[in-house]
Amino acid sequence: MSRKICVMGNSHIAALKGGWEKGEARTDLLPDFYGALSNGMESLSLIDGKLLPQDVKAAEFYCQISGKETGVVPDHYDAFLLCGMGMFPITAFSNYNSFSTPSTRNTKAPHYVSDACLDDLVWDQIDRSMMMHCARLVRSVTEAPVFLVWQAFWSEALFNIEWRAKQMGPILENRDQNYILERMQYIEMRLEKEGFAFLHQPVETIEQGIMTKAKYSRGSVQLRDRLNQSHHEHDVFHMNSDYGVQCWKAWTI
């Protein structure tokens, strides 16, 4: 019997929705996709027993994209899968060139702080994210498993953008990928204690440990009822349907 899965997120669920529609059918899962663009999910609330954004436009889109006419009734689902919505260790990346820690090899950074300082920073960022607003709300209304999915690592196409290349280059040159991964592990450890589980980016899609292969971002589409509008040329954040296919292949839910 298929497990009914509620997939929630922002623009990043487009890849999962597209991947589900494109990939080989999994008979064990029956996902519904709910989402709102940009920050629409910030207003997700429990309204009359249903999970629905309070923001009217977001709610309208949320229902429309799902093909349902109403919000999420928690009891209808065997598991929840939340993705995107700021779940990305951006502060670990953005501070790498200025701050080294005992875990890094970047001797050129002008400042040196403890790993705990960066862990606190990344935790604070994630803790206040739209993802955690939604995840904690879902956790509070259901005993079903709640899986969290990190946003995919930035596409390796980022090397076409000078400032992003300058940001990422030193991490790779210093072979400090583990520094990023350790910060993510710390977040996972804390959130597992809150009753969340994690689904990880499929290994096949990863390049040099902390980037996504360009072929999985090329032609990524925007979250619309029909997935036919591409993100702009230099979008390195959003993945395409092939990425979604890999995810559905890899994940055990």
Place this chain on the structure above:
Amino acid sequence: MSKSPYEGIQTRSFWRSGVAEQNPFDIKELYQRKFRIRRKDAIATAGSCFAQHIARHLRARKFNVLNYEPAPRGMRAVLAQKYQFGTYSCRYGNIYTAAQLLQLTREAFGQEIPEDRVWKKDGRFFDAQRPMVEPGGFASAGEVLEARVRHLAQVRRMLLDMDVFVFTFGLTETWIHRESGTVFPTAPGTIAGTYDPDIYEFKNFTHAETLQSFVKFKRLLKRERDRTPRYLVTVSPVPLTATATGQHVLSASTYSKSVLRGVAGELFQTHRDLDYFPSYEIITAHVTRGMFFEINQRGVTEAGVNTAMQTFLAQHDPGGKSTNPTKPDTLKEAAILGEDDLVCEEAFLEAFSE
């Protein structure tokens, strides 16, 4: 010819007109600047806890307060304060004594390496000269020293670049390493380290010692820099949390503050490039009947800080608009930050009170 040298002098020179008849929230002409500090001047701040207020208010008025060890990008104020980013112009924590200031400056210019540099607590390692900047410490002594090397490079930059140095004298009491004379900002065993009377001893600096340390600090900068900075000194009005002199804490506090006020006064009289700002008087003068102190009679109220800073800014930024100085986003970490959102290592002594 006048009958008395007091005849015809300004009204602020007389207690009745200068104080008794004045509004304690706005005592006219209490402070007249020796030199103007402009917004574009590169201002570095250091000193005891009270100095944090000065930096906060200057930043709110868009003064160019240096920050050579900024918080990581994306870090909120409350977390930045936990790790002491932006508390002062570098992450040196509170510098309570002039001796500590001199020692740090010598270390930054490679003239001295303090002894007993790393303290331990619960298997973690702390910088003995700034034990609160990394509240959880480091995993090894090597990491502490690596952090210190990078910190000192920034301190050196700051000391060379600043146009104005604002320093608040905080304490005369301190703990030193017996053998080397290294001064510490906190008593060993308070935040980290272990107190061993064979290794550490208590020291209560005199007026002459405090004055000498500050003058040596100034001379060192004069040697190292092409152009000497200007100095603005203040005395913290915050009494001692605890004394190790054996005297009553009120007497000990009065001694300490009197020495520091005396040193500031002498520096003001003898150094043309140094101004004294009387925040100490504004807060502690008995005309205010203690209303600028918190219920614990130690912490300074926001009204007190604002009154002091308005007096300062009336001289240095008379046309400036007042804005709300940045405060931490939440007070949920108040236990760490202290009762009035300052970072005060000294306040930890309260935990040893029975």
